[in-house]
């Protein structure tokens with residue numbers, strides 16, 4: 164971690180006094196493995212206590228270098244082992260991972276945020292049991308500003324996503340609409356609609372658009388364009404917000420992980436969130 168001006172990377176006294184937050188990670192791909200490795204190296208106030216993976220033998224292999232080994236268990240076995248779960252698995256597994264934690268009044272950090280729209284009963288579950296669903300900023304930026312603007316009136320939120328072809332190939336929307344992008348030689352707009360529609364058509368690509376919509380004016384009023392660009396190496400998102408408090412434009416170019424759909428900053432966003440939970444000074448909301 165970069166040393167901060169106020170020494171935030173040092174373990175604060177009160178974090179040492181509180182029992183560490185027990186963290187489970189569900190899914191050991193591009194996001195999950197990075198989070199697991201960082202927790203194993205040590206993150207103030209948190210301790211990794213369990214992970215879940217599709218192939219337990221392969222997971223044990225991937226985790227063999229950990230200093231503090233943890234059990235690899237089925238999704239259904241995670242909840243008793245942790246206070247908080249980080250969901251970073253395929254979107255279809257979202258309810259199975261998150262619901263037990265919410266029912267126990269615990270926290271679920273959700274990366275497959277697009278799947279929240281088809282599973283919106285989870286919010287009622289969280290409310291009924293005192294649990295909390297956290298959608299981190301993930302591969303995006305500026306959700307603090309969008310939620311602040313939403314305390315006033317937001318008139319419009321527009322997002323334009325441009326991705327390398329390899330990060331989009333195979334998306335259900337492209338398959339269903341016979342849109343071939345493998346051989347394009349110039350940028351092609353492949354989608355214009357809402358985050359709600361994109362969550363169905365691009366379930367592994369546009370979690371960020373749903374997160375933005377949940378922060379602002381919702382998945383039906385936010386507008387979204389998706390472009391496939393053969394010249395791009397990075398997933399790029401440009402966002403414009405018009406509100407009664409401010410007008411702002413934000414842009415991010417995400418360096419991909421081994422998974423071309425997922426930017427490196429995604430896992431770091433979760434680590435930053437976890438670090439803030441027990442920090443004596445919290446910057447950003």
Ligand SMILES: NC(=O)C1=CN([C@@H]2O[C@H](COP(=O)(O)OP(=O)(O)OC[C@H]3O[C@@H](n4cnc5c(N)ncnc54)[C@H](OP(=O)(O)O)[C@@H]3O)[C@@H](O)[C@H]2O)C=CC1
Pocket residue numbers: 189190191192193194195215216217218238250251252253254256273274275276300301302303366367368370371374422424425426429
């Ligand atoms: N909110 C945001 O900003 C972002 C969200 N995402 C989303 O986060 C999620 C994780 O992304 P990423 O890490 O890149 O995805 P990966 O595909 O790299 O990893 C997903 C992992 O989940 C594992 N998995 C599959 N089935 C199970 C199971 N039954 N139990 C436990 N684990 C299982 C897979 O195992 P195996 O490899 O063996 O199949 C794989 O290791 C995705 O839904 C992605 O769309 C991604 C980027 C940004």
Ligand SMILES: O=C([O-])CC(=O)C(=O)O
Pocket residue numbers: 302367368369370371372398399417424425426427429
């Ligand atoms: O939306 C996602 O799930 C991932 C994404 O665009 C990115 O990493 O830039």
